[in-house]
Amino acid sequence: MRNALRETLCKSITQTKSASQSGPSVISRKEQMAAFGSVFMPEMAMAQFDGNAWGPSAIVPANSISLHPGAHVLHYASTCFEGLKAFRHEDGTIAIFRMDKNIARMLQSSELLSLPKFEPALLSQMIVDAVRHFAADVPTPPGSMYIRPTHIGTEPAIGKAATPTLTSMLYVLLSPVGDYFAGGSRALRLLLEDNARCAPHMGMIKSGGNYASALQPTMQAKAKHQADQVLFCPHGDVQETGAANFLLIDGNEIITKALDASFLHGVTRDSILTLARDLGMTVSERDLTVDELLERAAKPGTEAALSGTAAVLAPVGTLIHRGTEFKVGSGEPGPTTARLRQALNDIQWGKAEDKHGWLTKI
Numbered sequence: 001m002r003n004a005l006r007e008t009l010c011k012s013i014t015q016t017k018s019a020s021q022s023g024p025s026v027i028s029r030k031e032q033m034a035a036f037g038s039v040f041m042p043e044m045a046m047a048q049f050d051g052n053a054w055g056p057s058a059i060v061p062a063n064s065i066s067l068h069p070g071a072h073v074l075h076y077a078s079t080c081f082e083g084l085k086a087f088r089h090e091d092g093t094i095a096i097f098r099m100d101k102n103i104a105r106m107l108q109s110s111e112l113l114s115l116p117k118f119e120p121a122l123l124s125q126m127i128v129d130a131v132r133h134f135a136a137d138v139p140t141p142p143g144s145m146y147i148r149p150t151h152i153g154t155e156p157a158i159g160k161a162a163t164p165t166l167t168s169m170l171y172v173l174l175s176p177v178g179d180y181f182a183g184g185s186r187a188l189r190l191l192l193e194d195n196a197r198c199a200p201h202m203g204m205i206k207s208g209g210n211y212a213s214a215l216q217p218t219m220q221a222k223a224k225h226q227a228d229q230v231l232f233c234p235h236g237d238v239q240e241t242g243a244a245n246f247l248l249i250d251g252n253e254i255i256t257k258a259l260d261a262s263f264l265h266g267v268t269r270d271s272i273l274t275l276a277r278d279l280g281m282t283v284s285e286r287d288l289t290v291d292e293l294l295e296r297a298a299k300p301g302t303e304a305a306l307s308g309t310a311a312v313l314a315p316v317g318t319l320i321h322r323g324t325e326f327k328v329g330s331g332e333p334g335p336t337t338a339r340l341r342q343a344l345n346d347i348q349w350g351k352a353e354d355k356h357g358w359l360t361k362i
């Protein structure tokens, strides 16, 4: 999959390059071969909070920031981020998908981490400014421009383990990406893990520490079980993986955990559930136990999928639980997953009506 991903990223960035000969950036051969999220536009939008007020946002070089080694973020992890995408439509316009929802989640993360507040309009302006600046570099579908707003506590204060940072920095990085599933989506293998991904009250915060805490179990699952991801199921409660939400599709019903503080409220999850309702499916947001999951997975038509900005909707074929492998339905990518994924991509790519007002055209 990695090679296929590289090829498509290479292809879509090459297309981008030729579409932007007059644009400000030059994408090298080495960058064309890079993996998801490792190619960056050379500039970003940035604004700083000085303890009293936010300064103006500006487009600045994206290769470095100046930070005191005692900065709050480096010691006490006062950091959160977002991930959203801008798409190039056939008529040449650029559309950002569900920007408002991502900004709302970033505000919530900032508040729960006691980072300085900001107006949603500040971040939306920064996102729009950055994407406009590199509009010529937004790849054609299935590629897109991945947008990474980031908020960090900058106050040099190592005595503030239990006190919020006074100052902070907000910046918006851009990274052109290819199709995560170039060459056809393969059904994923998930290891069901009894432990939680992170502390229960931190799950709905998109913060670096949560990813750090999921890293060891995920690496072990890969090494020991050739699993693609860990599905965290503390006390038998099916929650999410390290970077995506989990959906079970049983006939006309789609089942996923109801929103609570323990896991990330995915924008893709919300979008897929909305589209499923539009298609006449029954959406059940409720607790799902590992026992029920394995029982339903055994039925021939059952499907499971992971939803997230990067992967969109990725089919799950195998669940590994306490050393035993269980197929989900046929174990292969299923038709409902493909249909929902297509319905979402069609809106993102401007091929279907944006009935829910999810696109911000710039």
Ligand SMILES: Cc1ncc(COP(=O)(O)O)c(C=O)c1O
Pocket (backbone or CB within 6 Å): 083, 240, 241, 242, 243, 244, 245, 264, 265, 266, 267, 268, 269, 307, 308, 309, 310
């Ligand atoms: C832990 C976790 N859960 C769920 C998601 C899916 O969220 P979204 O659909 O907003 O990308 C992500 C993706 O960023 C994630 O990191």
